[in-house]
Amino acid sequence: MNPTSHLYPVILAGGVGSRLWPRSRKSAPKQFLDLTGNQRSMLQEAYDRMTPLVPPERVFVITNWEYQDAVQGQLPELPASNIVGEPAARGSAAAIGLGAIHLLRRDPDAVMAVLTADHLINKPEVLRQTLTAGASLAQSGELITLGIQPSYPETGYGYIEMGDALGEFNGLIARRVRRFREKPDLPTAEAFLAAGNFVWNSGMFIWRADVIMEQFQRHMPELFEALTHLQPALGGPDEETAFQRYWMPLSGNVTIDYGVMEKADRVAVFPVDMGWNDIGSWAALLEVLPKDANGNVVQARHLDYESANILAFSKNRLIATIGLQDMIVVDTDDVVLVMPASRAQDVKKIIQALRQKGLEHYLE
């Protein structure tokens, strides 16, 4: 049997991408933007990565109800029934559960590949190779994570501690997961890199849909109960009522890592190098996007005199820069943001301040 014949990529596309404000907005979050300058949004790129592997009918997108039209607009080839809406975010575990019950209505042998809509993957062929490998391994009931070979001691990601090898699948070695480790401090991250058996947690997973449902039943019975009630209503006249009754009361923001992966027994990982970056800030874009002759990342009409390593983003205006170093300038219709690259994580401070001052319209 072709290991991918029951493989269903499920792209999570419900995020708001607030760290890339002011470009990423509530009305047009990160995954719907072309941040890399290649005329395709991050969601479209996530979709494009899958079409060499599976037909469009097997690609699903989970998103907020309010973004369903945007998803369909960006992915016209995708059947409307494959765009799964959440009336409200209830964390990644719930989103994955919603995907799983959709797949199981279609195919009781569905293998679910949980993917992200807003990460950069420069080696999509490695991702596809890994999904094919994972589809094989998943048949044995494993919960499989995709681990990223770390290149430096990043403190902003979770890590996965790897144990023994489980075997080779489609040319890739799978390893037993010993433990999930939360975002470490710098000495710990350095120790992880030195140890050599740690990878970054990418938030991408592969498993049989029925297996993850068993895991919900064991570790998240409240979610399992809700999904069980939702499933028969999907696509029918009572769907909205069922969501009101079973989905809305779910507790806030339980991640799949916390809710299932850290508690499950049979967890495996493929440590891979797929040119991955989560584009978690403007500084990440400055790091990963191609630079011009002056060492600057420019997606704007830009005129510079003696700047280096700056990022200049604007759709409409000329950005003129003089003598800047390691600086980020983002211009939008209603906001200009300027900061050193090293302060890119503090965009959240500005967002907090906008909320406190009642200026939410700058976030919308």
Place this chain on the structure above:
Amino acid sequence: MNPTSHLYPVILAGGVGSRLWPRSRKSAPKQFLDLTGNQRSMLQEAYDRMTPLVPPERVFVITNWEYQDAVQGQLPELPASNIVGEPAARGSAAAIGLGAIHLLRRDPDAVMAVLTADHLINKPEVLRQTLTAGASLAQSGELITLGIQPSYPETGYGYIEMGDALGEFNGLIARRVRRFREKPDLPTAEAFLAAGNFVWNSGMFIWRADVIMEQFQRHMPELFEALTHLQPALGGPDEETAFQRYWMPLSGNVTIDYGVMEKADRVAVFPVDMGWNDIGSWAALLEVLPKDANGNVVQARHLDYESANILAFSKNRLIATIGLQDMIVVDTDDVVLVMPASRAQDVKKIIQALRQKGLEHYLE
């Protein structure tokens, strides 16, 4: 006789203010902008400084033909005949000459105070005191300059070396001018300050209109000739023809300093402290305008996290800044400019580049 009864302030308002690009534009140069945030343009402030001293009928503005309507719009009280247009800039000597022949048609005893439209003067009462003093001294035929007591060794201004005292006028000491000195290098500027008898050349002057005409006759005969031919045509049907014939051929850009002052015999100076700043760059504005609680100069909707000593200018957009130091952010409808305050003089490099690339519309 009241020394000011024949005093005519003549405000030079023909500049383009390119060092304050992108706010200062060909269509709305520096002098027409409210840069200080007090709802009056720099030209209006220059006019306001004079009205306690002389009636509006005695204030003249020299500007380019294309700015005459703008001047009238900003100064509705000013008689239209007091707005003197140049068809093209021919340097400050020619502009002053044009003013002088206008005054002499009105009043053969006119005392001309040459003032600037685009400088900041925080102590206007000192300026008025000096003009009154100068109006007295000018009766003896002196060419009088207003010198600014230097507070630091600026290398961007010309200096005036002062000699003996000529006497006291209206409470102010006038001194003989020994020599005009061009923009010095830093050691020279430091030596000037240490010597104590040097002041900055403000570009403001007082003299009898007939006296400056005699000086033109002696030192700039070509200009004198042109003015002599222009004078009878002023305000008549042949004015435009006369300008075409006599004004347009005048050589380019001769300053009054080079053309007359450096060559004249009887030159005096009042060294004064009038809170003067020529606002020669965005850095100057950052220096002189009032700062908010965080030490920033803000004329914008602005949201900041941990910046200090920045200037943020925008009419329409929110400027968000994080962790900036000594930085200038200027936002306009079509341009965003970002630079360290220390690089503010390099705006001219951007302007050169715009011209080279055929992007002059960003200057208009």
